[in-house]
Amino acid sequence: MDNVIDGKKISEEIRSELKQSIKYEMLKPSIAVIQVGDNEASNTYVKMKEKACDEVGIYFRHFKFEEGESELSIINKIKELNNDEYVNGVIIQLPLPDGYNEKRLVNTIINSKDVDGLTDINTGRLVSGRKTLVPCTAAAVIELLKRSNVEISGKHVVLVGRGKLTCRPLIQLFLNEDATVTVCHSKTKDLGYVTRHADILVTAVGINNIITSDMVKDGAVVIDVGINYETGKISGDVDFDNVSKKASLITKTPGGVGPMTVTMLLKNTVYCYLNRKK
Protein backbone atom coordinates (compact mmCIF):
# COMPACT_ATOMS: atom_id res chain seq x y z
CA MET A 1 0.00 0.00 0.00
CA ASP A 2 0.95 3.56 -0.65
CA ASN A 3 0.88 4.82 2.90
CA VAL A 4 3.10 2.14 4.47
CA ILE A 5 6.42 3.31 5.92
CA ASP A 6 8.75 0.53 4.82
CA GLY A 7 11.19 0.07 7.71
CA LYS A 8 13.05 -2.62 5.87
CA LYS A 9 13.69 -0.42 2.86
CA ILE A 10 14.71 2.62 4.92
CA SER A 11 16.91 0.37 7.01
CA GLU A 12 18.63 -0.94 3.89
CA GLU A 13 19.21 2.61 2.65
CA ILE A 14 20.91 3.57 5.90
CA ARG A 15 22.99 0.38 6.01
CA SER A 16 24.09 1.01 2.47
CA GLU A 17 25.11 4.58 3.40
CA LEU A 18 27.04 3.26 6.39
CA LYS A 19 28.71 0.58 4.29
CA GLN A 20 29.78 3.14 1.70
CA SER A 21 31.23 5.52 4.23
CA ILE A 22 33.04 2.73 6.11
CA LYS A 23 34.51 1.51 2.85
CA TYR A 24 35.48 4.76 1.18
CA GLU A 25 36.53 6.66 4.29
CA MET A 26 38.38 3.55 5.47
CA LEU A 27 36.76 3.55 8.89
CA LYS A 28 37.46 0.69 11.30
CA PRO A 29 34.50 0.71 13.72
CA SER A 30 34.09 -2.18 16.12
CA ILE A 31 31.53 -3.31 18.66
CA ALA A 32 31.71 -5.75 21.58
CA VAL A 33 28.60 -7.61 22.72
CA ILE A 34 28.53 -9.13 26.18
CA GLN A 35 26.09 -11.98 26.72
CA VAL A 36 25.50 -13.93 29.91
CA GLY A 37 23.81 -17.32 29.80
CA ASP A 38 22.22 -19.02 26.84
CA ASN A 39 18.79 -17.42 26.46
CA GLU A 40 17.46 -18.52 23.07
CA ALA A 41 15.98 -15.16 22.09
CA SER A 42 19.26 -13.46 23.08
CA ASN A 43 21.22 -15.89 20.91
CA THR A 44 19.00 -14.93 17.98
CA TYR A 45 19.35 -11.21 18.60
CA VAL A 46 23.12 -11.44 18.97
CA LYS A 47 23.36 -13.35 15.69
CA MET A 48 21.17 -10.74 14.00
CA LYS A 49 23.50 -8.01 15.23
CA GLU A 50 26.57 -9.91 14.08
CA LYS A 51 25.10 -10.39 10.62
CA ALA A 52 24.23 -6.69 10.36
CA CYS A 53 27.73 -5.69 11.48
CA ASP A 54 29.34 -8.04 8.96
CA GLU A 55 27.14 -6.61 6.24
CA VAL A 56 28.25 -2.99 6.71
CA GLY A 57 31.83 -3.65 7.82
CA ILE A 58 31.75 -3.22 11.60
CA TYR A 59 34.13 -5.56 13.40
CA PHE A 60 31.99 -7.66 15.76
CA ARG A 61 33.25 -9.27 18.95
CA HIS A 62 31.09 -11.51 21.09
CA PHE A 63 31.91 -12.30 24.74
CA LYS A 64 29.65 -15.00 26.05
CA PHE A 65 29.76 -15.83 29.76
CA GLU A 66 28.14 -18.84 31.31
CA GLU A 67 25.23 -18.20 33.63
CA GLY A 68 26.74 -18.19 37.11
CA GLU A 69 29.85 -16.28 36.06
CA SER A 70 30.69 -13.75 38.79
CA GLU A 71 29.49 -10.21 38.29
CA LEU A 72 33.00 -9.02 39.06
CA SER A 73 34.56 -10.85 36.15
CA ILE A 74 31.93 -9.39 33.79
CA ILE A 75 32.67 -5.94 35.20
CA ASN A 76 36.37 -6.51 34.64
CA LYS A 77 35.69 -7.47 31.03
CA ILE A 78 33.63 -4.30 30.52
CA LYS A 79 36.45 -2.20 32.01
CA GLU A 80 38.93 -3.90 29.72
CA LEU A 81 36.73 -3.07 26.71
CA ASN A 82 36.30 0.51 27.96
CA ASN A 83 40.06 0.88 27.86
CA ASP A 84 40.59 -0.91 24.56
CA GLU A 85 41.15 1.73 21.91
CA TYR A 86 40.10 -0.71 19.18
CA VAL A 87 36.61 -1.12 20.64
CA ASN A 88 34.17 1.70 19.85
CA GLY A 89 30.89 0.33 21.15
CA VAL A 90 30.03 -1.93 24.10
CA ILE A 91 26.60 -3.44 24.80
CA ILE A 92 25.23 -5.94 27.25
CA GLN A 93 22.62 -8.20 25.71
CA LEU A 94 19.49 -7.91 27.86
CA PRO A 95 17.77 -9.42 29.70
CA LEU A 96 20.44 -10.78 32.03
CA PRO A 97 19.75 -13.95 34.01
CA ASP A 98 18.35 -13.43 37.53
CA GLY A 99 20.84 -12.37 40.14
CA TYR A 100 22.84 -9.92 38.06
CA ASN A 101 22.64 -6.21 38.77
CA GLU A 102 21.69 -4.89 35.33
CA LYS A 103 21.97 -1.21 36.28
CA ARG A 104 25.42 -1.71 37.76
CA LEU A 105 26.69 -3.61 34.74
CA VAL A 106 25.22 -1.18 32.20
CA ASN A 107 26.62 1.78 34.12
CA THR A 108 30.08 0.25 34.03
CA ILE A 109 30.13 0.92 30.28
CA ILE A 110 31.96 4.16 29.55
CA ASN A 111 29.54 6.77 28.18
CA SER A 112 31.47 7.32 24.99
CA LYS A 113 31.02 3.62 24.03
CA ASP A 114 27.43 3.19 25.27
CA VAL A 115 25.92 2.45 21.84
CA ASP A 116 22.65 1.26 23.41
CA GLY A 117 22.29 4.70 25.08
CA LEU A 118 21.38 3.17 28.44
CA THR A 119 23.81 4.54 31.03
CA ASP A 120 22.41 6.94 33.61
CA ILE A 121 24.71 9.70 32.41
CA ASN A 122 23.63 9.37 28.77
CA THR A 123 19.99 9.26 29.90
CA GLY A 124 20.54 12.43 31.92
CA ARG A 125 22.25 14.16 29.01
CA LEU A 126 19.32 13.36 26.75
CA VAL A 127 16.90 14.90 29.27
CA SER A 128 18.95 18.07 29.44
CA GLY A 129 18.78 18.35 25.66
CA ARG A 130 22.42 17.71 24.82
CA LYS A 131 23.74 15.58 21.99
CA THR A 132 24.27 12.07 23.26
CA LEU A 133 23.87 8.39 22.40
CA VAL A 134 20.16 7.57 22.20
CA PRO A 135 18.52 4.15 22.78
CA CYS A 136 18.22 2.46 19.40
CA THR A 137 14.47 1.85 19.23
CA ALA A 138 13.67 5.44 20.16
CA ALA A 139 16.21 6.72 17.64
CA ALA A 140 14.65 4.40 15.04
CA VAL A 141 11.22 6.00 15.46
CA ILE A 142 12.56 9.51 14.87
CA GLU A 143 14.67 8.35 11.92
CA LEU A 144 11.68 6.65 10.27
CA LEU A 145 9.64 9.84 10.59
CA LYS A 146 12.40 12.05 9.24
CA ARG A 147 13.17 9.77 6.30
CA SER A 148 9.43 9.76 5.53
CA ASN A 149 9.45 13.61 5.54
CA VAL A 150 6.97 13.81 8.43
CA GLU A 151 7.04 17.25 10.03
CA ILE A 152 7.31 16.91 13.81
CA SER A 153 7.52 20.52 15.04
CA GLY A 154 4.21 21.77 16.44
CA LYS A 155 2.56 18.37 16.00
CA HIS A 156 0.76 16.56 18.81
CA VAL A 157 2.56 13.29 19.47
CA VAL A 158 0.83 10.67 21.62
CA LEU A 159 3.03 7.92 23.05
CA VAL A 160 1.29 4.79 24.28
CA GLY A 161 3.63 3.18 26.79
CA ARG A 162 6.20 4.55 29.25
CA GLY A 163 9.07 2.05 29.08
CA LYS A 164 12.65 3.16 29.44
CA LEU A 165 13.86 1.75 26.12
CA THR A 166 11.38 3.49 23.84
CA CYS A 167 8.82 5.91 25.26
CA ARG A 168 10.88 7.59 28.00
CA PRO A 169 13.65 8.60 25.58
CA LEU A 170 11.05 9.45 22.92
CA ILE A 171 9.49 12.05 25.23
CA GLN A 172 12.79 13.91 25.22
CA LEU A 173 13.46 13.42 21.51
CA PHE A 174 10.02 14.65 20.49
CA LEU A 175 10.23 17.66 22.86
CA ASN A 176 13.62 18.48 21.36
CA GLU A 177 11.87 18.44 17.96
CA ASP A 178 9.25 20.92 19.25
CA ALA A 179 6.32 18.51 19.33
CA THR A 180 3.59 18.68 21.96
CA VAL A 181 3.88 15.30 23.70
CA THR A 182 1.34 13.19 25.58
CA VAL A 183 2.27 9.96 27.36
CA CYS A 184 -0.43 7.32 27.97
CA HIS A 185 -0.18 3.96 29.69
CA SER A 186 -2.19 1.26 31.43
CA LYS A 187 -3.56 3.74 33.99
CA THR A 188 -4.82 6.19 31.37
CA LYS A 189 -8.57 6.62 31.43
CA ASP A 190 -10.25 6.42 28.03
CA LEU A 191 -7.14 5.72 26.00
CA GLY A 192 -8.99 6.15 22.70
CA TYR A 193 -10.07 9.67 23.62
CA VAL A 194 -6.42 10.62 24.11
CA THR A 195 -5.02 8.79 21.07
CA ARG A 196 -7.62 10.41 18.78
CA HIS A 197 -5.82 13.71 19.39
CA ALA A 198 -2.57 12.40 17.94
CA ASP A 199 -1.11 13.81 14.75
CA ILE A 200 1.65 11.25 15.32
CA LEU A 201 0.77 8.13 17.33
CA VAL A 202 3.56 5.88 18.63
CA THR A 203 2.63 2.72 20.45
CA ALA A 204 5.02 0.45 22.37
CA VAL A 205 2.84 -1.66 24.60
CA GLY A 206 3.07 -5.24 23.40
CA ILE A 207 -0.66 -5.98 23.30
CA ASN A 208 -1.99 -7.27 20.02
CA ASN A 209 -4.56 -4.93 18.38
CA ILE A 210 -4.78 -2.59 21.38
CA ILE A 211 -4.97 0.29 18.87
CA THR A 212 -8.12 0.00 16.79
CA SER A 213 -9.24 2.31 14.01
CA ASP A 214 -11.76 4.20 16.16
CA MET A 215 -8.80 5.32 18.31
CA VAL A 216 -6.99 7.01 15.43
CA LYS A 217 -7.63 10.39 13.83
CA ASP A 218 -8.03 10.55 10.06
CA GLY A 219 -4.67 11.32 8.51
CA ALA A 220 -2.59 10.49 11.58
CA VAL A 221 0.90 9.02 11.26
CA VAL A 222 1.04 5.71 13.16
CA ILE A 223 4.29 4.08 14.32
CA ASP A 224 3.91 0.63 15.85
CA VAL A 225 6.80 -0.40 18.10
CA GLY A 226 4.94 -3.23 19.87
CA ILE A 227 5.93 -6.84 19.30
CA ASN A 228 3.63 -9.75 20.13
CA TYR A 229 3.86 -13.44 19.41
CA GLU A 230 0.46 -14.47 20.81
CA THR A 231 -1.17 -15.23 17.52
CA GLY A 232 1.61 -17.60 16.47
CA LYS A 233 3.15 -14.99 14.21
CA ILE A 234 4.75 -11.62 14.92
CA SER A 235 2.29 -8.76 15.21
CA GLY A 236 2.30 -5.22 16.60
CA ASP A 237 -0.03 -3.18 18.81
CA VAL A 238 -2.03 -1.79 15.92
CA ASP A 239 -4.97 -3.33 14.05
CA PHE A 240 -3.12 -2.66 10.82
CA ASP A 241 -5.80 -3.70 8.33
CA ASN A 242 -8.30 -1.17 9.63
CA VAL A 243 -6.04 1.56 10.99
CA SER A 244 -4.12 1.72 7.71
CA LYS A 245 -7.34 2.90 6.02
CA LYS A 246 -7.36 6.04 8.19
CA ALA A 247 -3.66 6.76 8.68
CA SER A 248 -1.76 8.98 6.27
CA LEU A 249 1.37 6.94 7.02
CA ILE A 250 1.78 3.77 9.05
CA THR A 251 4.38 1.13 9.83
CA LYS A 252 3.66 -2.57 9.52
CA THR A 253 4.87 -5.26 11.92
CA PRO A 254 7.06 -7.08 11.00
CA GLY A 255 9.00 -4.83 8.62
CA GLY A 256 8.49 -1.52 10.42
CA VAL A 257 10.48 -0.38 13.40
CA GLY A 258 12.14 -3.77 14.01
CA PRO A 259 14.71 -3.75 11.20
CA MET A 260 15.55 -0.12 12.05
CA THR A 261 16.57 -0.85 15.63
CA VAL A 262 19.69 -2.84 14.76
CA THR A 263 20.48 -0.28 12.07
CA MET A 264 20.53 2.48 14.68
CA LEU A 265 22.97 0.37 16.70
CA LEU A 266 25.25 0.28 13.66
CA LYS A 267 24.85 4.02 13.25
CA ASN A 268 25.66 4.67 16.92
CA THR A 269 28.77 2.49 16.62
CA VAL A 270 30.06 4.42 13.63
CA TYR A 271 29.27 7.67 15.48
CA CYS A 272 31.36 6.47 18.45
CA TYR A 273 34.19 5.49 16.13
CA LEU A 274 34.20 8.93 14.52
CA ASN A 275 34.11 10.63 17.93
CA ARG A 276 36.66 8.35 19.57
CA LYS A 277 39.40 10.90 19.81
CA LYS A 278 37.35 13.89 20.86
Added chain:
Amino acid sequence: MDNVIDGKKISEEIRSELKQSIKYEMLKPSIAVIQVGDNEASNTYVKMKEKACDEVGIYFRHFKFEEGESELSIINKIKELNNDEYVNGVIIQLPLPDGYNEKRLVNTIINSKDVDGLTDINTGRLVSGRKTLVPCTAAAVIELLKRSNVEISGKHVVLVGRGKLTCRPLIQLFLNEDATVTVCHSKTKDLGYVTRHADILVTAVGINNIITSDMVKDGAVVIDVGINYETGKISGDVDFDNVSKKASLITKTPGGVGPMTVTMLLKNTVYCYLNRKK
Protein backbone atom coordinates in the same frame (compact mmCIF):
# COMPACT_ATOMS: atom_id res chain seq x y z
CA MET B 1 -10.43 31.77 49.65
CA ASP B 2 -11.30 28.21 50.28
CA ASN B 3 -9.72 26.65 47.22
CA VAL B 4 -6.26 28.20 47.57
CA ILE B 5 -3.36 25.83 48.21
CA ASP B 6 -1.34 27.75 50.78
CA GLY B 7 2.28 27.02 49.94
CA LYS B 8 3.51 29.13 52.81
CA LYS B 9 1.48 27.18 55.36
CA ILE B 10 2.40 23.76 53.94
CA SER B 11 6.01 24.87 53.80
CA GLU B 12 5.90 25.88 57.46
CA GLU B 13 4.39 22.50 58.38
CA ILE B 14 7.21 20.66 56.64
CA ARG B 15 9.88 22.91 58.13
CA SER B 16 8.42 22.35 61.56
CA GLU B 17 8.50 18.57 60.99
CA LEU B 18 12.13 18.81 59.86
CA LYS B 19 13.04 20.98 62.83
CA GLN B 20 11.45 18.53 65.25
CA SER B 21 13.16 15.53 63.78
CA ILE B 22 16.56 17.29 63.64
CA LYS B 23 16.15 18.30 67.27
CA TYR B 24 14.78 15.11 68.81
CA GLU B 25 16.72 12.63 66.69
CA MET B 26 19.84 14.75 67.20
CA LEU B 27 20.65 14.95 63.50
CA LYS B 28 23.53 17.09 62.29
CA PRO B 29 22.75 17.81 58.63
CA SER B 30 24.83 20.37 56.79
CA ILE B 31 24.82 22.02 53.39
CA ALA B 32 27.47 23.90 51.44
CA VAL B 33 26.49 26.57 48.91
CA ILE B 34 28.98 27.63 46.26
CA GLN B 35 28.47 31.05 44.74
CA VAL B 36 30.55 32.72 42.06
CA GLY B 37 30.38 36.47 41.56
CA ASP B 38 28.06 38.93 43.20
CA ASN B 39 24.76 38.64 41.31
CA GLU B 40 22.18 40.50 43.39
CA ALA B 41 19.38 37.97 42.92
CA SER B 42 21.80 35.16 43.83
CA ASN B 43 22.79 37.01 47.01
CA THR B 44 19.12 37.21 47.97
CA TYR B 45 18.48 33.52 47.23
CA VAL B 46 21.55 32.43 49.16
CA LYS B 47 20.46 34.50 52.16
CA MET B 48 16.98 33.00 51.94
CA LYS B 49 18.48 29.50 51.99
CA GLU B 50 20.73 30.39 54.93
CA LYS B 51 17.79 31.73 56.91
CA ALA B 52 15.73 28.60 56.19
CA CYS B 53 18.63 26.33 57.21
CA ASP B 54 19.15 28.27 60.45
CA GLU B 55 15.45 27.99 61.20
CA VAL B 56 15.32 24.18 61.05
CA GLY B 57 18.82 23.45 62.31
CA ILE B 58 20.82 22.65 59.18
CA TYR B 59 24.42 23.83 59.40
CA PHE B 60 24.95 26.25 56.51
CA ARG B 61 28.27 26.97 54.86
CA HIS B 62 28.70 29.56 52.13
CA PHE B 63 31.69 29.60 49.78
CA LYS B 64 31.70 32.74 47.71
CA PHE B 65 34.23 33.05 44.90
CA GLU B 66 34.97 36.24 43.04
CA GLU B 67 33.97 36.37 39.40
CA GLY B 68 37.10 35.46 37.48
CA GLU B 69 38.15 32.73 39.92
CA SER B 70 39.49 29.79 37.93
CA GLU B 71 37.11 26.93 37.21
CA LEU B 72 39.75 24.54 38.52
CA SER B 73 39.81 26.06 41.98
CA ILE B 74 36.00 25.85 42.16
CA ILE B 75 36.21 22.21 41.06
CA ASN B 76 38.80 21.57 43.75
CA LYS B 77 36.50 23.09 46.36
CA ILE B 78 33.61 20.88 45.20
CA LYS B 79 35.85 17.81 45.41
CA GLU B 80 36.93 18.80 48.91
CA LEU B 81 33.27 19.12 49.93
CA ASN B 82 32.45 15.77 48.26
CA ASN B 83 35.05 14.16 50.49
CA ASP B 84 34.11 16.04 53.66
CA GLU B 85 32.07 13.67 55.79
CA TYR B 86 30.55 16.61 57.67
CA VAL B 87 28.97 18.02 54.51
CA ASN B 88 25.74 16.30 53.38
CA GLY B 89 24.56 18.56 50.58
CA VAL B 90 26.42 20.63 47.98
CA ILE B 91 24.83 23.12 45.60
CA ILE B 92 26.08 25.64 43.10
CA GLN B 93 24.04 28.82 43.08
CA LEU B 94 22.88 29.35 39.50
CA PRO B 95 23.19 31.17 37.19
CA LEU B 96 26.99 31.25 37.05
CA PRO B 97 28.71 34.23 35.42
CA ASP B 98 29.54 33.82 31.73
CA GLY B 99 32.55 31.68 30.94
CA TYR B 100 31.99 28.95 33.50
CA ASN B 101 30.98 25.47 32.36
CA GLU B 102 27.83 24.96 34.43
CA LYS B 103 27.33 21.32 33.41
CA ARG B 104 30.91 20.45 34.29
CA LEU B 105 30.74 22.13 37.68
CA VAL B 106 27.35 20.64 38.57
CA ASN B 107 28.49 17.17 37.51
CA THR B 108 31.51 17.44 39.78
CA ILE B 109 29.14 17.23 42.74
CA ILE B 110 28.96 13.67 44.04
CA ASN B 111 25.49 12.22 43.41
CA SER B 112 24.87 11.41 47.04
CA LYS B 113 25.22 15.12 47.97
CA ASP B 114 23.45 16.59 44.92
CA VAL B 115 20.58 18.19 46.88
CA ASP B 116 19.50 20.23 43.85
CA GLY B 117 19.05 16.96 41.91
CA LEU B 118 20.85 18.30 38.85
CA THR B 119 23.70 15.91 38.02
CA ASP B 120 23.35 13.86 34.86
CA ILE B 121 23.40 10.63 36.84
CA ASN B 122 20.60 11.72 39.17
CA THR B 123 18.60 12.93 36.16
CA GLY B 124 19.11 9.56 34.49
CA ARG B 125 18.08 7.70 37.64
CA LEU B 126 14.87 9.69 37.82
CA VAL B 127 14.05 8.81 34.21
CA SER B 128 14.57 5.12 34.87
CA GLY B 129 12.14 5.37 37.79
CA ARG B 130 14.56 4.81 40.66
CA LYS B 131 14.60 6.66 43.97
CA THR B 132 16.91 9.61 43.67
CA LEU B 133 17.38 13.27 44.56
CA VAL B 134 14.81 15.33 42.65
CA PRO B 135 15.12 19.01 41.61
CA CYS B 136 13.49 21.08 44.35
CA THR B 137 10.83 22.94 42.37
CA ALA B 138 9.55 19.75 40.74
CA ALA B 139 9.53 17.99 44.10
CA ALA B 140 7.65 20.97 45.54
CA VAL B 141 4.83 20.60 43.02
CA ILE B 142 4.29 16.94 43.88
CA GLU B 143 4.51 17.63 47.61
CA LEU B 144 1.92 20.44 47.39
CA LEU B 145 -0.49 18.12 45.58
CA LYS B 146 0.02 15.26 48.03
CA ARG B 147 -0.35 17.47 51.10
CA SER B 148 -3.56 18.83 49.54
CA ASN B 149 -4.86 15.26 49.08
CA VAL B 150 -5.06 15.56 45.30
CA GLU B 151 -5.25 12.15 43.66
CA ILE B 152 -2.73 11.95 40.81
CA SER B 153 -3.08 8.37 39.52
CA GLY B 154 -5.14 8.17 36.34
CA LYS B 155 -5.46 11.95 36.10
CA HIS B 156 -4.52 13.93 33.00
CA VAL B 157 -1.68 16.30 33.91
CA VAL B 158 -0.82 19.08 31.46
CA LEU B 159 2.56 20.74 31.92
CA VAL B 160 3.07 24.12 30.26
CA GLY B 161 6.81 24.52 29.81
CA ARG B 162 9.67 22.10 29.16
CA GLY B 163 12.54 23.46 31.26
CA LYS B 164 15.02 21.18 32.94
CA LEU B 165 14.44 22.46 36.49
CA THR B 166 10.69 21.94 36.66
CA CYS B 167 8.81 20.40 33.75
CA ARG B 168 11.35 17.82 32.54
CA PRO B 169 11.65 16.21 35.99
CA LEU B 170 7.88 16.60 36.54
CA ILE B 171 7.20 14.45 33.46
CA GLN B 172 8.98 11.58 35.19
CA LEU B 173 7.49 12.23 38.61
CA PHE B 174 3.93 12.37 37.28
CA LEU B 175 4.45 9.22 35.16
CA ASN B 176 5.80 7.47 38.24
CA GLU B 177 2.54 8.50 39.98
CA ASP B 178 0.51 6.92 37.12
CA ALA B 179 -0.79 10.16 35.61
CA THR B 180 -1.31 10.65 31.89
CA VAL B 181 1.07 13.49 31.04
CA THR B 182 1.01 16.11 28.28
CA VAL B 183 3.84 18.61 27.77
CA CYS B 184 3.11 21.92 26.00
CA HIS B 185 5.43 24.78 25.14
CA SER B 186 5.91 27.78 22.88
CA LYS B 187 5.54 25.65 19.74
CA THR B 188 2.25 24.08 20.84
CA LYS B 189 -0.62 24.95 18.54
CA ASP B 190 -3.81 26.10 20.33
CA LEU B 191 -2.46 25.93 23.86
CA GLY B 192 -5.89 26.52 25.39
CA TYR B 193 -7.34 23.51 23.62
CA VAL B 194 -4.69 21.32 25.24
CA THR B 195 -4.81 22.89 28.70
CA ARG B 196 -8.62 22.53 28.84
CA HIS B 197 -8.05 18.76 29.01
CA ALA B 198 -6.06 19.05 32.23
CA ASP B 199 -7.32 17.61 35.49
CA ILE B 200 -4.09 18.99 36.93
CA LEU B 201 -2.50 21.96 35.18
CA VAL B 202 1.07 22.96 36.01
CA THR B 203 2.52 26.02 34.38
CA ALA B 204 6.17 27.11 34.49
CA VAL B 205 6.60 29.57 31.65
CA GLY B 206 7.29 32.97 33.17
CA ILE B 207 4.73 34.95 31.17
CA ASN B 208 2.26 36.99 33.18
CA ASN B 209 -1.38 35.86 32.71
CA ILE B 210 -0.59 33.40 29.92
CA ILE B 211 -3.15 31.06 31.49
CA THR B 212 -6.60 32.64 31.35
CA SER B 213 -9.84 31.19 32.67
CA ASP B 214 -11.08 30.02 29.24
CA MET B 215 -8.03 27.73 29.12
CA VAL B 216 -8.94 25.87 32.29
CA LYS B 217 -11.50 23.12 32.80
CA ASP B 218 -14.05 23.53 35.60
CA GLY B 219 -12.75 21.84 38.71
CA ALA B 220 -9.14 21.55 37.57
CA VAL B 221 -6.25 21.77 40.03
CA VAL B 222 -3.91 24.59 38.96
CA ILE B 223 -0.29 24.89 40.12
CA ASP B 224 1.50 28.05 39.07
CA VAL B 225 5.29 27.79 39.06
CA GLY B 226 5.91 30.86 36.89
CA ILE B 227 7.53 33.96 38.34
CA ASN B 228 7.30 37.36 36.66
CA TYR B 229 8.31 40.80 37.79
CA GLU B 230 6.97 42.77 34.81
CA THR B 231 4.11 44.42 36.61
CA GLY B 232 6.36 45.79 39.34
CA LYS B 233 5.29 43.09 41.76
CA ILE B 234 5.73 39.32 41.73
CA SER B 235 3.11 37.45 39.73
CA GLY B 236 2.75 34.00 38.20
CA ASP B 237 1.63 32.62 34.83
CA VAL B 238 -2.02 32.34 35.83
CA ASP B 239 -4.75 34.99 35.78
CA PHE B 240 -5.49 34.11 39.38
CA ASP B 241 -8.59 36.27 39.94
CA ASN B 242 -10.52 34.61 37.14
CA VAL B 243 -9.00 31.12 37.05
CA SER B 244 -9.55 30.70 40.80
CA LYS B 245 -13.31 30.88 40.14
CA LYS B 246 -13.11 27.71 38.01
CA ALA B 247 -10.35 25.73 39.69
CA SER B 248 -11.11 23.28 42.49
CA LEU B 249 -7.68 24.05 43.95
CA ILE B 250 -5.12 26.65 42.94
CA THR B 251 -1.84 28.11 44.13
CA LYS B 252 -1.29 31.85 44.37
CA THR B 253 1.91 33.69 43.47
CA PRO B 254 3.61 34.74 45.71
CA GLY B 255 2.88 32.25 48.47
CA GLY B 256 2.43 29.14 46.36
CA VAL B 257 5.26 27.04 44.98
CA GLY B 258 7.97 29.59 45.85
CA PRO B 259 8.23 29.00 49.60
CA MET B 260 8.11 25.24 49.01
CA THR B 261 11.20 25.14 46.81
CA VAL B 262 13.66 26.06 49.55
CA THR B 263 11.80 23.70 51.88
CA MET B 264 12.44 20.80 49.50
CA LEU B 265 16.13 21.73 49.53
CA LEU B 266 16.06 21.37 53.32
CA LYS B 267 14.25 18.05 52.99
CA ASN B 268 16.77 16.76 50.43
CA THR B 269 19.63 17.77 52.74
CA VAL B 270 18.17 15.86 55.69
CA TYR B 271 17.56 12.91 53.35
CA CYS B 272 21.23 12.96 52.32
CA TYR B 273 22.31 13.17 55.96
CA LEU B 274 20.22 10.14 56.86
CA ASN B 275 21.55 8.20 53.87
CA ARG B 276 25.17 9.27 54.30
CA LYS B 277 26.46 5.93 55.45
CA LYS B 278 24.52 3.72 53.08
